[in-house]
Amino acid sequence: MALGERVRHYVGVTFSVALSLLVGFGLSSIFILAIGSNPLTAYYTLLQGAFGSAQSISETLIKSIPLIFTGLAAAVAFKSNVNNIGEEGQLYMGAIATAVVALSVPVLPAFLFLPLLLCVSFLAGAFWAGIPAFLKIRFGADEMLTTLLMNWIPFYIVSYIVSGPFQEKDKIRPQTDFLPDVARLPAFVAGYRVHLGLVLAIVACVLVYVFLWKTSLGFEFRATGANLPAARGMGIKVNRRMMQAMILSGGIAALAGLSEVAGTVGALKLGSSNILGYGYAGILVALVTNLHPLGVILSGLFFGILIVGSESMQRGADVPIAMVYIIEAIMVMTIITSQLLMRKLGFKWLTGDNSQSS
């Protein structure tokens, strides 16, 4: 695109997004007003909570890391015509593998330990996604169903591990011991918690982008996703590609688990009844940005801001917990409306494939 067009394009994108967010604020205000709180205080608190201080920014980034990973995982899968909604389970498997290996293996120097954990967790997620992939190719089992059902199982595995064989030495809490320091993803700004996982996530996105657009294998993945019959007609081994995409997707989702256990938390703790786990949120992250690997970075950040910010409204603005869900939902709905708006106004969302399906 010529420079002028590019500028118009990005201005258009920004305008549409801003407009949609404004509409979202307006709609959410109705609910806030109805219970007698002040919407402006609420939004101010949201923004404060997300970027009001260096601490907040660090926390927002931390929240975004697993979202970027699972968003990337979903993007890879859906882009290749594979409906992987098992990122939640794959994430847990990555977390389990990280904790189990880090606590069982004799302490290694950091430059060996981290790559080891990276491999192990990736493999765990790839394996967990590989089962549905295999079932699909061999038996025609719908992968949406199998990946969904398989999400519940790792939760119980975690439950067993943290209250049984790997429970912490004190035997009090449903969590494992903390990982040895060399196994931890180091924080890169002293005093704040934001850690190497962020770099890994961004690097992963770039790698996937390069893979999908600059390699022939990646092209085949995209072709399989764009038009399955045509791809088959071109001689692409679509079944194999879909299986590979699924496995790759599972591995990437598992890295979200790695970053949580080895980075943010430092141990494997019992999960709970999360309304929107990182795995499911990742699907939203990917779709909001039309499955673009680089867009996932921005989208993950957006969700991080939204989640951290809206959660802090409870404290700063007298807003009840229910509003956290309502605002999150409304803001997601309005931000995808921005895509609609941009289409109507003639802009495209990102310079990626737009003829996408999944």
Place this chain on the structure above:
Amino acid sequence: MVDWGQFAIVVVGAGIGIAAPLLIAALGEAFAERSGMMNLSIEGTMSLGAALAFIFGSITQNAWIGLLAGMLGGLVIGLMNVWMAQSLHLNQVVTGMSLYIFAYGLSVYLFRAITGHTSTFGLEVPRFRPIEIPALLHIPILGPTILNQNVLIYISIVLVLILEVVMFKTTFGLKIRAVGENPSAADNVGINVYTVRYICLMYGGAMAGLAGAYISLAELGLFFEGMTAGRGWIAIAIVIFGAWSPVRILAGALIFGVIDSLALHTMVVAPQVPFQLLLTLPYAFSIAILVIAMKRAALPAALFKTYRREERQLG
């Protein structure tokens, strides 16, 4: 020693109770998906249905009005979903999932706004109790345990038969399937894709709301935040498992319900088995059964494709 016959009957009886809300929600979702629209908001809609049913049921002291309120709430969510996904051409996975969060948040919001933080145990709500049909009760063994269910379960079974007929033997059912397979072709032969999808999703939403109302009015007689506990997602799995056919969905729901019930009952009589293992049984089994027994389910070809702006071609 355990009387296996008695054990089996008891497991199945409880399994039916577990299956009922799954069945109801899945029956609605089946229609939505057959018309080509994925409705991922079920879990939240069920929660909303449960909340509204409890609130209105206790205000009016009439269980049927509560039920209706739950269905209406669900219908509205379904309407919002189809409007955003169809008329605005937004991605249906995103609309579905954000409506899931929205509906869940709304259920908490309304529940607390109306009841405060107090327990629902202060509020009496009329329930759907098991109906005693003398003729059925007298059937030996099965009578008092399995054939002793509340009216909604009987209605659901009848509904399964009605819907099976609608789906496969009526013109409307044909239209739904046509729209699900190829919306442009359907439009070319004069089927109004919008109308079909609107009806299917509003119906799907209403059924999800009904399923939630079932949980709060028939199963437990209370509302508790998060009480749906993932059942909406299981309903989605059952729809896929049942290949969008009401009768097969009934089978799927029963299988899941009975296995879940089996896991709990086994846990009680055999505590040496790690409980986490037993709790994963329904999921593992469903996967296994899917693989062994079901042939490749034919997805409605247009499922997920709405955001490809099919309707542009309908100009």
Place this chain on the structure above:
Amino acid sequence: MLSRRAITRMQSIAVLVILIIAALGIGGWYMMQPGPGPGPTTTAVAAKKVALIMPGSITDHGWDQEPYEGLMKAKADFGLEVGYTEEVMVTGTPADYDRILRDYVSKGFGFVICHDFLCKDSVVAVAKDNPKVWFAYDGARFDPAIPNLLPYIPWGHEPAYIAGVFAALMSKTGTVGAYDGIPIHIEVACVEAFEMGAKAANPNIKVLKNYIGVWHDPKKGHDLVVSMADAGADIVYGVGDGINVGGIQGAKEKGIWFVGGTGDQRSMEPDTVIVSVSWGLGPIIYTLAKLYSEDKLSGTAYEFTMHTYIDGKQTGPDFLPWTDANASKVPQNVQDAVAKARADIMSGTLVVPLITQAPAT
């Protein structure tokens, strides 16, 4: 006739325009109001601020609701300023505790209570960074190196033992049951104590013990209690929140009795829940807030058991017996046995073992 596409486009734009105008209108109206400036609220000089952070919902009839109510009562009684954050584990993960703790510190709170077992590492980190702020969390061991960090813990094994005695003697079928979410220490302590009490009262009693993996799913609790009833239990002890709420309904359906857990659940279904084992979470949080308001918090672990007396009043876990309305349902020998068990425990004659690891079966 306009094309369908054009109509849809116009519809959508019209809707958007209306919403934007509405949003701007509301925003503008608010801008014109003289409102409190957003930011940390300035407080009167000596107002003390207590915050309570909870993993679950304040309507959960148990782990979170009781402390919340205790906090609100303390607010009313001592004129404290309070803040609370709920559903941390529902909207997020244990990693969020760090952020929330620091948020309260930055808002000038002098005492922040984190009511979860999984938050220890977060509270330790924040407490070390803020030595002038008091912190409390669910734990058992006080570390003198962090004098502003107060662990507190409710040990409910003694009342659970009494409940076991009661259940074994009340049971006509010879089978009783106990269930909980996940076998971690305070939960295990209660379930095991229940069994010990039951076996002490009747060595032939059969005790069903089960864990169902979750604390907040009423239907699962209901189904488990029904299963236990099917297996012959006629009185079941539940140690959870949502699973109790549902379990009580299951017990009612099956016509068996229920021993409440976590708090006083007798009023939920007076004919079904005839006794309750309470952890006294409400009074515990109330007490901590009270101590703070009187500047009496000290660096120690606060263990609450049946023997804990604050200001002469028994505070903490307790066995809540049958109400007068239900007294007629409890035979005299049972009442006596319960009274004796209680007396023996309080006098120290009977020491109930504290078992915190589920025994391998």
